[in-house]
Amino acid sequence: MAVTDAAIDKIKGMIVSGELAPGARLPKEADLAERLGLSRNSLREAVRALSLINVLDVRQGDGTYVTSLEPRLLLDALSFVVDFHRDDTVLEFFQVRRILEPAATAMAATIMTPEDIDDLKAILDAVPDNPTVEEMVANDLEFHQRIAVGSGNTVLASLIESLSAPTTRARVWRGLTQEGANLKTQEQHLAIYEAIASHQPEIARSWATVHISGVEEWLRRAL
Template sequence: MSAVDAVIDEIRRQIHEGEWVPGDRLPSEAELTKTLGISRASLREATRALVHSGLLAVRQGDGTYVVAVDEAAVTLSRKIMNSKTSEVLEVRRGLDASAVPLAAVRRTEADLTALREALDDRQRSAEAGDLDSFIEADLRFHMAVAQASHNELLIDLYASLNVPFRKSLGGAMGQGTKEHEALYRAIERRDTEGATELALAIVARMEPPEHP
């Protein structure tokens, strides 16, 4: 293993094990070269590789910071950000088909409270014409649906799509109020089939029209 590869592995290990966490600034070059026993050239090459992979970021005049823990998650995030809206919505349809019936079965009173609060905020924002608040409330409502599934993997996958979901809501101000209210009621009464149909109908309404 080369000196550069050894440094990459060591920095990656310290990040994975929580010795450095996102937001932490790495020690100075002088400190790292001394503690790791390598040259500045090897350290800089290793740092460049980790910046490229998404674990580190260099802030000019300030230092090198940890910005992520998992390179696979960074790669997925980049892929999601570059995906077409239609592809994102197709994935969301699949996630909703899994998360919504689970939410209808597993939801708690606390889950219903979170859903109700987000839904009320959504309605108030629509009436006030506040697009940013409307989008935030809409995202919070659907995230609350995912959280009501009590499936951690589904929740994480849903959260990873929040930014592209946001992009798809730019022209949705005030739309779907009845459908969202009906979805809430279906989850409240544990109607798995009805809730799933409503959730998929909401996604279908967001999809761009097909061109011949």
């Protein structure tokens, strides 16, 4: 194992064990290096690597702290990787969405409050008459993300948000080339909303599956 990797593992072990809690300040560099049996250079490289993935927060003139370790923060690194996707992998992103989003939709149908449901309806109502493809796609992204947040699972919501960007261009492409795509999207969104509003998780799951599978199948044929 590379020296830097070993240093990363040792710091990770301190966090996982609870010795360093979210928000905690790391000991001084010299003290920590001696304690972990590391050179100061190896420790610096480890700290730099962990700061890039938002595990540590290096504050100039103050010290190095463990971040909040919230899923949204830690999954920013996934978003960075996802940005490098190739066009020939976009279908795979839709396949992952088809696995995750119906589950999130079913969960949302179980726990979303009346206020949450009103917010979801407001997103649907914000679509103008005869929307452009860009307006429809923007609304689609907001609608699905609100449901993901409504699932109550922050990890799931962050994963779904990370997977949205690579599919945006395909959604626009479909809107431009498939007749009636906007209307179909609105109808399916309404069906999903009604299932959530009436707290019918399995119906909500089914409509979400139909909705995402339709775009996936169109893309499969188009490719």
